[in-house]
Amino acid sequence: MPELPEVENVRRTLNPLISHKKIMKVTVLYPNIIATPEVELFRNNLVGETFQQVSRRGKFLLLETEHFVLVSHLRMEGRYTLSSPNEPITKHTHLLIDLSDGNQLRYLDVRKFGRFALLKKDEVANYSSLKKLGMEPTEEDFSLEKFKKALKTKQNIKGLLLSQKVVVGLGNIYVDEVLYKSFIHPLRLSETLKENEVVLLRKNIIEELNEAIILGGTTIRSYHNAKGETGHFQEFLQVYGKEGQPCVRCGSLIEKIKVAGRGTHFCPTCQRLEGSK
DNA sequence: CCAGCAGCCTGTGCGC
DNA sequence: TGCGCACAGGCTGCTG
Numbered sequence: 171m172p173e174l175p176e177v178e179n180v181r182r183t184l185n186p187l188i189s190h191k192k193i194m195k196v197t198v199l200y201p202n203i204i205a206t207p208e209v210e211l212f213r214n215n216l217v218g219e220t221f222q223q224v225s226r227r228g229k230f231l232l233l234e235t236e237h238f239v240l241v242s243h244l245r246m247e248g249r250y251t252l253s254s255p256n257e258p259i260t261k262h263t264h265l266l267i268d269l270s271d272g273n274q275l276r277y278l279d280v281r282k283f284g285r286f287a288l289l290k291k292d293e294v295a296n297y298s299s300l301k302k303l304g305m306e307p308t309e310e311d312f313s314l315e316k317f318k319k320a321l322k323t324k325q326n327i328k329g330l331l332l333s334q335k336v337v338v339g340l341g342n343i344y345v346d347e348v349l350y351k352s353f354i355h356p357l358r359l360s361e362t363l364k365e366n367e368v369v370l371l372r373k374n375i376i377e378e379l380n381e382a383i384i385l386g387g388t389t390i391r392s393y394h395n396a397k398g399e400t401g402h403f404q405e406f407l408q409v410y411g412k413e414g415q416p417c418v419r420c421g422s423l424i425e426k427i428k429v430a431g432r433g434t435h436f437c438p439t440c441q442r443l444e445g446s447k
Numbered sequence: 448c449c450a451g452c453a454g455c456c457t458g459t460g461c462g463c
Numbered sequence: 464t465g466c467g468c469a470c471a472g473g474c475t476g477c478t479g
Contacts, residue, residue: 173472202455229473245473247457250467262457281456283473299474325450333450334474341472391459410472431452433470 172244174307174339176383176393176401177229180250183396185224187252188233192220192270198403200264203279205287212288216240216267228303228338232294239294241287242277248284250396251276280392304336307379312337317372321360328356329377329430339379343388343410348374350409355443356436358431362444381406409435 172180198204198214204212216274219235226232233240242248255274259266265277265286274415277284289297304320320336321327330336332346340348349356352371354363387393387401390411394400406416413426413435422439 176472243474245455246471279456280458281471283455283457285474300460329450332473343472388472393472430450432473 172229172248172387172393173344173382174229175340175344175385175403176387177226177231177244177271177388178383179395179401180244181224181226181231183399184231184233184250187273187396188221188269188275189223190220191215191273193235193267194270195266197266197268198264199259199266200282203264203277203282203284203286203306205285205289210418212286215288219290221269227300228306228334229341230300230303234291237291239289239291241294241297241300243285243299244279245281245283245285247281247392248277248279249392249394251278251398252396291360303334303338307337307339307375309376310377312372314369314372318365318368321368322364323360325360326355326357326429327360327363328432328434330360332430332432339373340375342432342434343390343407344378346381346410347408348378350436350441351378353440353442355441356427356434358443409437411435 180370193216196216198209198213198406201209215238219238222234223233224233229243231242233242252275255268262278262280263276264279267275269275287297294300328345328349331340331385344388351374352367354367354371382388382403385401385403386399387399388403390404409424412424415424417424417437417440420439422433422437425438427434
């Protein structure tokens with residue numbers, strides 16, 4: 171489910187719901203979602219802490235307390251809600267955190283792919299999942315020079331962008347949209363991109379993700395922010411989920427193939443597979 | 448070291 | 464209606 175715009179909207183809606191609230195009790199209903207430390211320690215370390223701000227690195231949420239950072243990844247379908255402890259617990263609820271204001275923060279995840287790691291503050295910088303992440307897709311962090319260097323590989327461009335090791339935040343929907351807007355075929359080898367294509371691709375990545383954040387993210391089936399609201403960017407998708415429909419630029423029918431193991435949508439006419447001569 | 452791919456889970460939609 | 468299969472906003476660990 172969530173790519174960067176959705177995670178950022180969860181961050182923005184979750185932050186005011188939990189910051190400055192003390193953790194009274196922690197209940198883990200599905201232990202496998204806790205990557206580290208062991209569940210007992212996870213609970214004991216969290217109880218008594220007070221949430222500070224919620225921040226984000228790539229698609230990871232960082233729920234900070236005085237001494238720890240709760241690193242949360244929603245993967246495909248993870249979701250937060252704030253409810254009364256009296257509300258019945260559904261079968262897809264896996265973590266409960268009772269707060270000092272009487273509310274209960276809940277983590278729900280149908281596919282159980284999401285993961286939590288509770289780290290001491292000084293361990294965060296060295297945590298492998300965060301350490302290997304690439305640049306944030308902002309004008310300041312996402313350097314054109316670094317991008318050009320990172321593209322010197324024979325990996326196809328879609329796979330490279332999905333890997334999060336060059337620039338973070340793109341998932342299967344936004345990567346298809348961004349490549350479409352940049353006239354680049356998803357199977358194009360990264361090293362064959364020309365200067366003007368790299369410049370356009372970088373600009374489109376930054377703009378696309380920003381616009382999607384402003385529109386509340388993309389809701390195809392399950393995404394909701396921490397207040398239960400859906401996004402609206404799905405109304406502006408041009409290729410994702412549009413197979414068989416005409417390209418708005420040239421009228422060719424949008425095709426769907428598999429790239430990097432993922433369903434991939436593109437226009438066979440406007441998106442170039444070869445570097446221009 | 449790196450690219451590629453199963454595995455992790457459950458639900459949904461499709462063809463037969 | 465039922466069944467089997469493919470597929471779904473992602474990451475990780477193993478393989479060659």
